[in-house]
Structures are given as structure tokens and as C-alpha cells.
Amino acid sequence: MLSLAQKRAGVPLALVDSAILQTGPGHVRIKVEAVGLNPVDADLVASGNAEWSWPHVPILDAAGVVDAIGDGVTEWRVGDRVAAHGDLRAPGAAAQFAIFRAEVLARIPDGVSFTQAAAVPCAGMTAYQAVHRRLTVRSGQSVLITGATGGVGGFAVQLAAQAGAHVIALAxxxxxxxxxxxxxxxxxxxxxxxxxxxxxxxDGRGLDAIVDAVSSASATRHLAMLRYAGGIACIAGLPDLHAIPSFGISPSVHEISLGAAYSHGEDRHRRDLSIMLTDLLDQVAAGRLVVPIAQVIGLDGIDAALTGMRARHTRGKIVAVI
Known part of the structure; x- marks a missing residue:
């Protein structure tokens, strides 16, 4: 199996030939067709994770075809087209084959390419969780989206607008x-x-909601713009609540972390990854959701792409075709 791996954190990724991973109970192996790159991948490649063994194969988002099924899996069949966002503690998807928990997979609808599907999971579900699960954005509300040209921001703008909100984008x-x-x-x-x-x-009024996809400093800077009982969903860092008076606008603050569904969540939280991703892919198939793909590269271009991503030199989504 050809894969892209690193010997330790912070060193360049290299193509290696390794044994194909075996499928355990409750898991599915997919033949990877494309992977989506995200800032979290870039950060993990730079810093590593205490639960990794070396060499480690990175990249969390993938789209491909079910190749093998573990014991206890009944909802998938060999040949199914699927996409998923993986557990950052486990081996990733920058390889010809990858393993995922069966309950997090989402079916790729007809008409949606592997490239499109691979670009959706992390960024799309992060935006979905912020807009629909936490802030429950509704028609007539005002929503500020920071980092609007990024992967998360682009999806958040679309989802909030679809909900009928007045969307103010910052970029x-x-x-x-x-x-x-x-x-x-x-x-x-x-x-x-x-x-x-x-x-x-x-019109001079306070905002109903903010989706901040930039930084803790950005979340802090915009927090005071909320109306009373407004909410902020934080993708890249929580705000400093000392920036506003206590018992004033009484904001709700939401931290968005898909990976925590694996490390701290229950089965229902991991199954919700599949529910959210299925909805997003269905919207792509119906033409209601645009996938902002900025660049398509090969497996050997991932290392350079992640380096650029760490420097925040990219916008939109980068997808690697395996």
C-alpha cells in the first residue's frame, strides 16, 4: 500500500510502501480516491499527537469506495461510495487505503465526485455544527462570519444564508x-x-450570532457586537470574556471541535458526524451548496500544501487525488 507518512512530528512527509491495514470490528476499510486538507491537518503534522505511533499517516478527511467490512457492520457493503472525517488519534487517510469507524461514514450521492466529497467533511461539518447545532440560526437573524473565504467560513456563509439569516461576511x-x-x-x-x-x-443593532473561524483574538474583538443573549461559535479559539462587562449582554459561547466527538463523545455524537455529512453531501448533489475547491493536487503535493496552509497562504479547499 502506497502512503504518505512522517517519521516524527515536524519533519517532511515521504511516500512509503507499507502493509494494508486490516479491518477490525465495527470498522470499514475504504479504497481512498481523494482526501481533503484542513488547517487541523497542518497543525497536527507540525506538532504530532501523543497517541500516534511512528511512522504516522496523516489527513483526516477522505472519500472513496468501501473495500472491506469488519465484524458487526451491517449498514455498508463493498463498493459503496462514502466519505468521512476521521479520528485524529488514529492513522489517517493519505494512503491508498484507510480505516474508519462504520458509524461516521456518509454515502456519496450520485452526481457528487470524490473530489467534491473529500472537500466537505471537516470544514462543512464544522460550519454545520456552528450554524445549526449550536447557534440554531433562524430566518431574520443577523450573523457575522469571520474568515469568510476559508473552508469553514465559505460553508458557514452558505448555511446561514440558507437559513434565512442576514449574513455579514468579514474577509x-x-x-x-x-x-x-x-x-x-x-x-x-x-x-x-x-x-x-x-x-x-x-442598521446599528447588535448581532444575533457570530461564527468566528479566525482566532481567539478575533473572537474577543467581535464579542461585544452581540445583542443581549446572542451567541458566538468559536472555531479557532475562545474569546476572553473579560473583554465585556459581567451580567451585560449575557452571550452564549460555543466551542466547536469535531475531533472531540471521538475522544470525549458518545456513540450518538459520532453518529451525528454521519448525519451532518450526509445532509451536506445531499445539498451538494441538489446544487444548493457550493464546494469551494481552490486547488486539486496529487499525493506527492500534500506536504508542500500543508506547509502553505500553516502559513495561512491558502483560501478555499485543497483536495489531493490519490
Missing amino acids: SHGHEDVMLLGAAAIIDSRAADAAEQIRAAN
Whole structure:
């Protein structure tokens, strides 16, 4: 089996030939057709994980065809087209074959390519969890999306707009693309008066919700823009609550972490990964959701792509075809 692995954290990835992994109870092996790259992959390759054994194969998101089925698995058959977001503690998907828990898989609908499907899991489900599971965005609400040209931000703009929200997007570039995704207003995050522009775009009122996909500092900076009892979903770091007076706007703060469904969640949380991803892929098939793929590369291009991702030099999704 050809795979991309690293001997230890922080060193370049290299192509290696290794034995095909065996499928255990409750698991499914897929023949990988494409993998989606995400900032979490870049960070893990740089820092490693205490539960990894070396050499380690990275990358969490994959799309492919079911190749083998473990004991106790009844919902999948060899030949099924599937996609998934994996457990960051386990061997990843930058290989010809990969193992996933059966309950997290989602079926890829007809008309959706492996490349499209691989680009959806991490970014799409993170946005879905923020918009629908935590903030429960509704029609008529105002929602600020930061980092709107990124993978999570692009999906969040679309999902919030579909819910009928007034979407205000914040980004340093790609403004026309974000408007096409459904934003009602787009503001340059580099502008000195960005905060004033956000308030003006919402007629001077407080925001109902914020999806912050940038940083803890960004979440802190925008927290005070919420109305009373508004909510913020944090993708890249929690805000400092000392930035606002106690017992004032009384915000709800949500930390979004898909990986915790594996390490701290129950079966129902892991099954919800499948439910969310199935809904997202069905929307792609129906033409209601645009997959913002910026670049398609080969297996041997993953290392350089992750390096660029760590420097935050990318926008949209990068997919590697195996």
C-alpha cells in the first residue's frame, strides 16, 4: 500500500510502501480516491499527537469506495461510495487505503465526485455544527462570519444564508466570491473602521450570532457586537470574556471541535458526524451548496500544501487525488 507518512512530528512527509491495514470490528476499510486538507491537518503534522505511533499517516478527511467490512457492520457493503472525517488519534487517510469507524461514514450521492466529497467533511461539518447545532440560526437573524473565504467560513456563509439569516461576511480578499455564496454584506477585515462597517451593515443593532473561524483574538474583538443573549461559535479559539462587562449582554459561547466527538463523545455524537455529512453531501448533489475547491493536487503535493496552509497562504479547499 502506497502512503504518505512522517517519521516524527515536524519533519517532511515521504511516500512509503507499507502493509494494508486490516479491518477490525465495527470498522470499514475504504479504497481512498481523494482526501481533503484542513488547517487541523497542518497543525497536527507540525506538532504530532501523543497517541500516534511512528511512522504516522496523516489527513483526516477522505472519500472513496468501501473495500472491506469488519465484524458487526451491517449498514455498508463493498463498493459503496462514502466519505468521512476521521479520528485524529488514529492513522489517517493519505494512503491508498484507510480505516474508519462504520458509524461516521456518509454515502456519496450520485452526481457528487470524490473530489467534491473529500472537500466537505471537516470544514462543512464544522460550519454545520456552528450554524445549526449550536447557534440554531433562524430566518431574520443577523450573523457575522469571520474568515469568510476559508473552508469553514465559505460553508458557514452558505448555511446561514440558507437559513434565512442576514449574513455579514468579514474577509481580507475574495469579496466577490463570498457575495456569490449568499452574504448580504462583505467587509474588508483589514479596514481600520471594520467594526463600524459591521454595525452599519446591521442598521446599528447588535448581532444575533457570530461564527468566528479566525482566532481567539478575533473572537474577543467581535464579542461585544452581540445583542443581549446572542451567541458566538468559536472555531479557532475562545474569546476572553473579560473583554465585556459581567451580567451585560449575557452571550452564549460555543466551542466547536469535531475531533472531540471521538475522544470525549458518545456513540450518538459520532453518529451525528454521519448525519451532518450526509445532509451536506445531499445539498451538494441538489446544487444548493457550493464546494469551494481552490486547488486539486496529487499525493506527492500534500506536504508542500500543508506547509502553505500553516502559513495561512491558502483560501478555499485543497483536495489531493490519490
